[in-house]
Amino acid sequence: MLAHPERFFADKFGLSASVMERLLGSTLARRVDHADLFLEYRISEELVLEEGAVKKASRHVSQGAGLRAQSGERTGYAHTDDLALPNLEEAARQARAIADGAGESAVVPVTAGARPHNLYTLAEPPITADINRKVELLKQVDAAARAADPRVKQVIASLGSEDVVILIAGPAGWTMGDVRPLTRLSVTVIAEENGKREIGGYGGGGRVAFDWFLENGRWKHFTSEAVRQAVLKLGAVDAPAGTMTVVLGPGWPGILLHEAVGHGLEGDFNRKGTSAFSGKLGQKVASELVTVVDDGTMANRRGSLNVDDEGVPTRSNVLIENGVLRAYMQDRLNARLMGEAPTGNGRRESYAHPPMPRMTNTFMLAGQDDPEDIIRSVDHGLYAVNFGGGQVDITSGKFVFSASEAYLIEGGRVTAPVKGATLIGNGPDALTRVSRVGHDLKMDEGVGTCGKEGQSVPVGVGLPTIRIDGITVGGTQV
């Protein structure tokens, strides 16, 4: 769309540096600890194929500004999708109202000027790729899925693309912009046999060009995986119920980390003392085989950002090192209140939402073990390789994630596929039971979306094959 956020907002909306400085400087900054202005312009597009044809296509534009003033623990936030100056001034007045008369805590110097990364500059962003090529790809997905297995009865394939330009302005006159492309291909297959129906889904994407789907046979892989899972489930047996040894396959099962420890290590919960991990910095919360990293700097990944939504460059943050809790993930507010540095994890869904600490790409570092050996080491258990969503109660620490592809392990061998089942565990305890870590770290394909307090943001996860000695499997086979 464009490469220069400052110029974009100045040209399109007349929001020059001097206008922004006036909004922030004269209106906000004097009496508050932090203030910022967040401008956003988003174009998105979605194409949906079903019954062999692309019958749904839509395109959306959303633009707006969020103004924030913070004083002590107080945040005033106002947003408007009308970028006319009088509206912005009114929003600034509303945001400031809350901060009046406070402002006892010290102003933390902003790390402005740090060179942001360049993680996803694309010659052709996915939103601008020829739409006829996109339609053609969806038709190829449909044909390939139907050709793969006669039991495939329905194929739903969708391709979503977006381009987001943001500009953040702070009180000292600094601005930080970013242009964020994002795309995702999703394939859903319904298979039927003897009156029994099952569903399989797969997909991938990232901050990548449209051609990424065509490279290395990616779209074919996404399609064949969706078919394989739907057909496999037609023959699945009831999942076992009870506590047992579970081996998680590499990649997307990293959602375990996102739920079991990730959310609990977000700064807001820990500043408030409402997380099961509150006050545990420096303590052992996982087996010494476990090192967990949140890294927003991985090129072209779905969870990556050059700068977070508060203008802080993203980093690679070690959360758990050899089992010991090392750091929380922070936005500016919670970092300031906890006397820590921001970690580049201040994220928001859009201009309509204030930022909060969020994950980017969260994964466990590879270990030494051969994945085959890990499976062979289990006499009786579950091997889970694909998952649906997960959820966590950060206060009690209890988390769930739902297996969509899993198998029994019997006598060290992977045997029958089982029906989907929810796995449940206790965050501060689950990773202490990790007894084997494989050398096969893999990141997910680029499909994750994380929800927190009504805000959705794209994220990534990754995991090597691991063995957990005791987690509860919510099947029906007693």
Added chain:
Amino acid sequence: MTGGLLDLLADVLEGARKKGATEADAYVGEDQSFSAQVRMGQVDTVKHARDQHLALRVFVGRSAAAASTSDLSRESLGRLVDEAVTLARITAPDPLSGLPEASALAGAVPDLHLDDPTGHDLPPEAKIELARRCEQAALAFDPRITNSEGGDFSDGHARYAYATSHGFAGEYRTSSFSLSTSPLATENGEMQRDGWYHVTRKRAGLDSPEEVGRTAARRAVRRLGARRVKTAEVPVIFDPQMAATLVRHIAGAAAGPALYRGASFLVSRLGQSIAAPSITIVDDGTVPGALGSRPFDGEGLPIQRTVLVDKGVLASYLLDSYSGRKLGLPSTHHAARDGSGVSVSTTNLYLAAGETSPAAMIRGVRNGLYITELIGFGVNGVTGDYSRGAVGYWIENGELAYPVEEITVAGNLLDMFQAVEAVGDDLVFRDRTAAPTLLIGRMVVAGA
């Protein structure tokens, strides 16, 4: 934005016609909202918001496309029309696409009393005070309530207008007010959080902040001392909020788009028994002042009352015009319009009350589970297979013996609804979906 919303829509629809659309529909929404969060007695976050959004759907022959924008300038709306019409040239024609028959459109737009114009006339300080009182009531309820995620008050006022190229034009306003709080209870190093809330269309109808706060605190404290239990197959009672989640799963499977795709466990079940005879499920969008009510659906069709499940028999699907045509049935007027097109949604959905008191239900269980919270996404809408994380109480000899956590409950939704042994007499309409307490004869509880 100033001026009439319907005039704006008329301009957009006319613009679409000029660009070659044979049919079109569009909606515009604008709302203003406010929210205040107080935490540990101190103001935490105050938000003001103004939003606007216009969405257009066009048909060029039988090909459809949609576009939306939050920029309502003339220039932007001109671009919106161009984009929608251009997109419709790349989509495949579908003989069943198109607007509903003009003769089926809603005539007059009934006043369902969905807004409370004077209810918003409260200064921000007074709204913050409501949030503060709500949290304070929770903090003061019990010495074991030691911390809080905060107390919240929010209100919003919205206008919505919808018009079609074949003559429908309707507009209505809605208000919403909500109070909530999430306190933490602590004892012997254990920490538990729970919450309570109330949402209404009229401010005067809100529960008092004190009532919401005390209920939230009671819910948090009662979770203390939670244990795990051994894996077992036992009777399971769903409290009203959790029973409502089961009703939503049935409605999801009865939705037209899932059915014509074959992605539902209710495919070809119309007229068949899908639940115990004690189960009747109704969707009624005509209830004045209710959260789910609306004067017309997302395609301009009049809202009605639909019996979804009648004494255990699947009596109706939930259809918009397109999914109805795909299934050879008329729309049930459950269209929901969004920026991408039309989907299906319920209005005020409820499972009709039975005759058993919840106390009697619990007394009748020797060994079983009473569920107060479910987490996770372990529901397969195609097969009905069900497996979710649960929190609640263990029942021993007809009494709630102790709280339980870190367990799952699993079964299949069709089996579960057939196995309903008692329906509670405690139906209360608090949310868009409501249900009384339900007793399901047997489910597998996985634990230690």
